[in-house]
Amino acid sequence: MVTRTIRWLLFCVFVLTVPLPMLGPWGVLAPTARYLLLAVVTAAVMAVEGAAGPVPLILALFAGHALVYLLLSWLAARLCTRLVNRLPAHARTGVVVAACAALLLIALMFDLYITPFGGLPHSNLLGLLS
Amino acid sequence: MKRVVLALLLPALLMPALLLPTPHATASEAPFERSEQRSPCTDYDPLRRAFFGDTHVHTALSFDAWGQGTMAGPGDAYRFARGEALGIQPYSSDGLPSRSIQLGRPLDFAIVTDHSDLLGETRICDDPSQEGHDSLVCRVVRRFPKLGYILVNGHVYSSELPSRYSFCGSGGRVCLRAALGPWQEIQQAAEAHYDRSSACGFTTFVGYEWTGMPGGRNIHRNVIFRNATAQRFPTTYIETPTQEGLWQALDQECLQAGNGCDVLAIPHNSNVSAGSMFTVSSADGEPISAEDAAMRARLETLVEVTQHKGDSECRPGAEDELCAYETLPYPRMADMAHVNSEPGQLPPLMYTREVLAEGLLQQARLGINPFKFGLIGSTDTHLAAPGLVAEDSFIGHAAGTVDSRLQVPAFPDRAEFNPGGLAVLWAEENSRDALFAAMRRREVYGTSGPRMTVRMFAGWDYPDDLCSGDDFVEKGYAGGVPMGGDLPAARGARAPKLALWALRDPAGKQSPSHPLERIQIVKGWLENGRSVEKVYDVAGEPADPDALDLSTCTTRARGSDQLCTVWSDPDFDPDAPAFYYARVLEVPSCRWNSYLCNRAGVDCDDPGSVPRELATCCDTGIARSIRERAWTSPVWYTPAGQR
Numbered sequence: 113m114v115t116r117t118i119r120w121l122l123f124c125v126f127v128l129t130v131p132l133p134m135l136g137p138w139g140v141l142a143p144t145a146r147y148l149l150l151a152v153v154t155a156a157v158m159a160v161e162g163a164a165g166p167v168p169l170i171l172a173l174f175a176g177h178a179l180v181y182l183l184l185s186w187l188a189a190r191l192c193t194r195l196v197n198r199l200p201a202h203a204r205t206g207v208v209v210a211a212c213a214a215l216l217l218i219a220l221m222f223d224l225y226i227t228p229f230g231g232l233p234h235s236n237l238l239g240l241l242s
Numbered sequence: 243m244k245r246v247v248l249a250l251l252l253p254a255l256l257m258p259a260l261l262l263p264t265p266h267a268t269a270s271e272a273p274f275e276r277s278e279q280r281s282p283c284t285d286y287d288p289l290r291r292a293f294f295g296d297t298h299v300h301t302a303l304s305f306d307a308w309g310q311g312t313m314a315g316p317g318d319a320y321r322f323a324r325g326e327a328l329g330i331q332p333y334s335s336d337g338l339p340s341r342s343i344q345l346g347r348p349l350d351f352a353i354v355t356d357h358s359d360l361l362g363e364t365r366i367c368d369d370p371s372q373e374g375h376d377s378l379v380c381r382v383v384r385r386f387p388k389l390g391y392i393l394v395n396g397h398v399y400s401s402e403l404p405s406r407y408s409f410c411g412s413g414g415r416v417c418l419r420a421a422l423g424p425w426q427e428i429q430q431a432a433e434a435h436y437d438r439s440s441a442c443g444f445t446t447f448v449g450y451e452w453t454g455m456p457g458g459r460n461i462h463r464n465v466i467f468r469n470a471t472a473q474r475f476p477t478t479y480i481e482t483p484t485q486e487g488l489w490q491a492l493d494q495e496c497l498q499a500g501n502g503c504d505v506l507a508i509p510h511n512s513n514v515s516a517g518s519m520f521t522v523s524s525a526d527g528e529p530i531s532a533e534d535a536a537m538r539a540r541l542e543t544l545v546e547v548t549q550h551k552g553d554s555e556c557r558p559g560a561e562d563e564l565c566a567y568e569t570l571p572y573p574r575m576a577d578m579a580h581v582n583s584e585p586g587q588l589p590p591l592m593y594t595r596e597v598l599a600e601g602l603l604q605q606a607r608l609g610i611n612p613f614k615f616g617l618i619g620s621t622d623t624h625l626a627a628p629g630l631v632a633e634d635s636f637i638g639h640a641a642g643t644v645d646s647r648l649q650v651p652a653f654p655d656r657a658e659f660n661p662g663g664l665a666v667l668w669a670e671e672n673s674r675d676a677l678f679a680a681m682r683r684r685e686v687y688g689t690s691g692p693r694m695t696v697r698m699f700a701g702w703d704y705p706d707d708l709c710s711g712d713d714f715v716e717k718g719y720a721g722g723v724p725m726g727g728d729l730p731a732a733r734g735a736r737a738p739k740l741a742l743w744a745l746r747d748p749a750g751k752q753s754p755s756h757p758l759e760r761i762q763i764v765k766g767w768l769e770n771g772r773s774v775e776k777v778y779d780v781a782g783e784p785a786d787p788d789a790l791d792l793s794t795c796t797t798r799a800r801g802s803d804q805l806c807t808v809w810s811d812p813d814f815d816p817d818a819p820a821f822y823y824a825r826v827l828e829v830p831s832c833r834w835n836s837y838l839c840n841r842a843g844v845d846c847d848d849p850g851s852v853p854r855e856l857a858t859c860c861d862t863g864i865a866r867s868i869r870e871r872a873w874t875s876p877v878w879y880t881p882a883g884q885r
Contacts, residue, residue, distance in 0.1 A: 150389065153382055157393055160378050161407055165396025170389070229389045233648040 113205040118196055123189035125212045129219040129237060130188075131226075132181050136173070141226040143219075144181035146240055150229060151175040272670055274679035277502055278469045283442035283671035289715045290668040290685070292695050293677060295351035296323065296628035297449070297508060297665045298464055298549060298620035300641075303424045304451075305360035307624035308368060309383065309391045310640040311647025313339075314626035316354040316431035323352035323628040324435070324444050330625050331640070331647050340650065343637065345629050346750050347693070349664075350672055351445040352628040354428055355464045358450040358476035359398055362414075362421030363407065373416055377409035387647060400455040400576060404480045418475070425450075425476060433470060442672040448472045452488050452507070454479040458576020459518040460511045461485055464546070465492065468504035468678040472496070484525060489537050497540075506681055510546035510622070512597065513554040516573045517589030520597045520613060522604065535604060535612035544681055545615040547594050547688050547873055550622040550639045550662040551575075555825075555873060556595040557588065562764075562777045564827070565593075567868065568660050568690070578656075598876060599766040599773035602819045606768065606884065616684025616726045616875035617823065619663025619691075631661045631691035632753060633868070634795070636834035652855035653838070657864045661834060663690045666872075668724065684726025689872040692747040692755055698725040698824050700877040702732070704739040709806035714743055725823070726875035731882045737814035738879060742781065743806040744826045744872070756828040756870060757801025759785045763809060767820035777825075781807040785829040792866050795832035795840065816881060823876040827869045835859065836866045 113121075127144040134140035134147070151174035158167045196204050218224070219237035227235045269286040300307040301315050311331035314322075322328040325348035329339025366372040367380035374380065383390030398404045410417035432446040448467040455461065463485065465476065477491040488507065496503035512519040523529050530538075547555050552570035556562060572578055573588050591597055594615065601613030623630055624640040638654030639662065640646040646654075668685040669676040680686055687696050697715065701722020708714055718741050723729060729738055742761050749755035760782030766775045785799035811822070832840075839859035844852055846860035858864060 150386070153386065153389070154393070156378060157382055161397065162405075164403065164405065165393075165401045167393060167396060170392060170396075229386050233645060 113208060115193055115197060118204065118208050119189050119193040121208060121212060122192050123186055125215050126185040126188055127182065129215045130185070131224050132177075132184075134173075134177055138229070139226055140229065141224075142240065143225065143237075144178060144185055146225070146227070147174050147178040147181060149241065151178050269671065272676070274670075274675055276675050277504065278674060280438040280673060281440040283673055283676075284440045285442060286671045288670060289719065290670055290680075293350035293445075293667045293669055293672055294629075294664050294693050295349045295353070295445075295667070296620050296623075297353045297355070297466065297618060298451075298510065298546060298622045298662075299352060299354045299626065299628045300356055300451075300622070300624040301354055301626040303356040303361060303364060303428065304624065305357060305364045305394065306391060307356075307626070307640065308364050309387050309647070310624055310645075312625055312640060313337075316356070316428050316626075317434065319354050319626040319628055320352060320431060320435035320444075320446055322626065323349040328625075328627060330627070332649055341637070343625075343627055343630060346632070346753055348444070349629045351447070351667070351677055353447045353449045353464070353466055354431065355449040355451040355466075356424070356428060357399075357453045358421075358465075358478045359404075359453045359480055360394070361424045361476070362417035362419065363394075363410070365420045365424055366409070366417065372420055374409035374411075374420075377407070379407050379409060388645065398480060399453050400458045402456040404483055406480060414480070422475070429470070429472060436674070437672075445672050445674055445677055447674060447678070450476040452477055452479055452482075454483060454485070454488075455575060456483070456518070458574040459516040460514045460575050461509070461519050462511060463488060463507040463509050463542075466506050466508065466678075466681070467496070468506075469502065469674055471501055471503040472505075473503070485521075486525065486534070489541050492541055493537065504678070505541070506543060506678075507541045508544045508546055508618070509542060510549060510620070511551055511554060511575075512545070512592055512594065513552045513570055514573065514575045515592060517591045520591045520600065522591070522600065530604075530608075530612065532608045532610055535608050535610045538612040539610060539614055543614070543616055543684050544618050544686065545594055545597075546620050546665075547617040548619040548663040548690055550641060550659055552658070552660070553690075554592075554594050555617075556764075557593045562775075564762075564777075564825070564869065567871070568658075570658055595764065595766065595775060596773075598821050598823075599775065602766065602768050602773060602821065603771075605819060605880070606771075611878070614684075614878065616681070616686045617688045617873045618665035618686050619688030619873075620665050621662030623662065629664065631664060633661060633691065633832065633834040633870075634753060634837045636661045636838070652842070652853065653835075653858050657835060657858045657861065661691055663688055664693065666693075666696075684875040685724050687725060687872055687874040690868070690870045692828060692870045692872075693749070694747045694755075694758065694826060694828070694872050695745040696824065696826050696872050696874055697741075697743040698874045698877070699723065699741040700727070700729050700738055700822065700879075701741070702730070702736060702738055704741050704808050706808050708741050708808050709743065714741065714806070717741075723877060725877060727877050729877055729879040731885070732816045732879070735816055737811040738822075740780075740809045740811075740822060740824070740877075741807075742809065742824055744781075744804060744824075746801075746803045746828075756797070756831045757799070757803060758782060758805050759799070759801050759827045759829045759869065761805050761807065762825045762827070763822055764825055765811065765813070765820060765822050767815070767818045769815075769818060776813065778809070780809040781805040782827075787830060790830045790832070790867055792832065792836055793840065795837060797829055797831065799829035801829040819881060819884060820879045821876040822879075824874040826872040826874075828871065830867045830869050833865055833868045835864060
């Protein structure tokens with residue numbers, strides 16, 4: 113597995129699984145993908161119904177979180193890739209795949225996320241993105 | 243000349259007597275007009291009885307209640323008010339409620355006041371058979387309820403330019419049509435649960451809430467119809483975004499309709515209006531006219547002084563230290579997320595007492611007082627649970643701020659909110675006409691929840707020993723006016739006398755009430771063109787504040803089962819317009835959060851043991867005790883030359 117592939121793979125898994133807090137009184141703990149989803153939904157409402165009331169502010173809040181956390185996820189993926197690159201070549205793929213699988217499994221099996229904007233208070237990855 | 247004066251004075255002197263109940267009046271001679279067909283009430287008391295109820299109730303027909311998972315409708319709310327159990331959210335996937343609630347004592351009356359705004363949209367988003375059910379907004383609301391609530395709230399309720407969503411079609415046609423269903427449901431439930439038998443056990447009214455909150459400044463009004471005749475369609479903030487517009491609509495579509503329709507509008511939560519609720523200038527910036535004031539005075543005879551989202555009696559930080567009661571620390575609902583800093587920054591005319599004083603100024607300017615309010619309390623429940631006011635078992639009211647739909651929250655509401663209060667109406671019988679007449683003449687009072695009984699009369703000649711006889715009420719009516727009335731013209735320079743009688747809430751064995759601490763008179767008057775206020779302790783005495791043990795919620799304070807006094811105003815100026823209302827206080831008792839945190843075993847001395855969701859239990863900025871209370875409607879004094 114080449115360095116670029118490792119970096120992208122880690123980045124995608126981090127974006128999908130790592131729970132991150134939302135600023136403010138919301139008590140949200142959700143992965144970056146969730147913030148992206150909420151930003152897209154809000155943008156869609158704004159496009160269809162106009163930017164009345166707090167819609168632009170809400171959009172900015174979600175989009176801001178999404179952008180910042182995308183950047184952090186990218187930096188984390190780069191850092192992890194560098195660490196992985198120190199391993200012997202034949203072990204890298206196994207370590208990366210195992211780590212990604214473990215993260216995804218945990219995210220699928222346990223209700224890691226606090227999602228008050230959704231239909232359930234806590235959720236796993238499937239519930240989060242369904 | 244003497245004859246002319248006598249001719250002018252005689253009707254003025256006799257008028258109050260004509261309007262007062264006579265001890266021997268019967269149901270057929272009731273001093274209120276009967277506007278409906280019903281069996282005469284067996285229980286008719288010409289000296290009037292106190293009827294306890296809730297004038298502010300939301301059900302699943304309100305968008306925000308529905309978004310919080312409330313599934314109970316208007317009929318369920320009325321059954322709950324009559325004493326039946328009610329299942330509430332969260333619901334299982336089979337639709338079974340996880341909790342059940344029930345009142346210890348039924349109410350005498352209740353009014354479902356669902357939001358007129360979004361009545362149709364809520365029905366459309368909830369009912370798959372409706373056109374627009376699959377619209378983007380409805381999908382977002384169903385899939386992301388809290389996000390949906392914030393977006394829709396901002397688009398409609400708190401917008402300065404509210405509009406219908408695109409799925410409502412041209413002119414909002416689809417949503418307006420859909421709203422007719424729930425509006426009929428509200429009216430049918432009111433009819434079905436109104437006891438028209440001679441037992442007169444329970445009264446309902448048709449009502450709704452006009453939900454304007456431009457820029458987050460609350461100007462909501464509950465609209466209450468006297469009988470089954472109501473507007474064809476409730477007025478909405480979206481189509482009618484000003485309070486003046488609401489009054490005009492009520493005037494044209496009800497009062498002037500010539501079909502027996504009669505109506506009142508009750509403002510509430512001026513505490514989060516940032517001063518927009520009781521304006522003294524019209525939309526164009528001009529001072530309100532006598533015509534505007536007359537319209538307002540006719541339609542708005544009451545104000546909801548306390549409810550779930552805080553108390554609106556008087557300004558926190560005022561000289562009256564008891565104003566620091568269930569105060570919200572922000573001047574607009576929109577500021578809920580970030581608490582306001584100093585009480586001094588709050589805009590004027592946010593609190594009832596200062597609005598009553600402004601009324602005196604307007605009366606002097608216009609010759610009519612637009613702010614002549616009687617005082618009531620209510621809950622503003624969003625659980626369809628009227629009268630759910632007990633501090634010791636508060637489960638929140640699901641007013642859009644806690645995710646009650648998802649789980650049973652450990653801390654059931656925002657810490658600054660409270661269980662709300664009750665409206666108490668003095669009426670001859672428990673019928674719509676009798677209760678509505680009480681609301682119109684302001685012979686009402688509000689409580690913070692307990693059912694204490696409070697009488698207040700104002701006159702010039704009450705004997706000082708009025709309390710020692712068994713004819714307090716008869717003499718009270720005969721010698722003056724009850725709460726909500728106007729003192730007859732002064733006789734010389736004598737001061738008016740206020741006769742006050744308060745009885746402790748009899749309560750029940752399971753939830754005993756607290757004794758009464760004292761009665762206070764709050765007086766406001768004009769002095770050199772400026773308003774002045776003063777609070778007098780007139781009966782009872784302050785309890786030892788340390789008598790309450792917060793860890794057990796028991797108190798050593800003895801208080802009284804009843805207080806009675808005849809008080810004469812020591813600062814009376816016959817040339818100064820004034821109002822007087824009574825505040826009846828219970829001894830200090832635990833606030834709802836203390837009961838909750840004690841039950842959960844929270845030990846704030848060991849912060850590590852406190853669960854995160856109960857961290858608010860140890861917030862020293864949140865009051866842990868309260869003085870439950872009642873506020874009577876004022877009586878007004880107007881000097882002879884200014885009448």
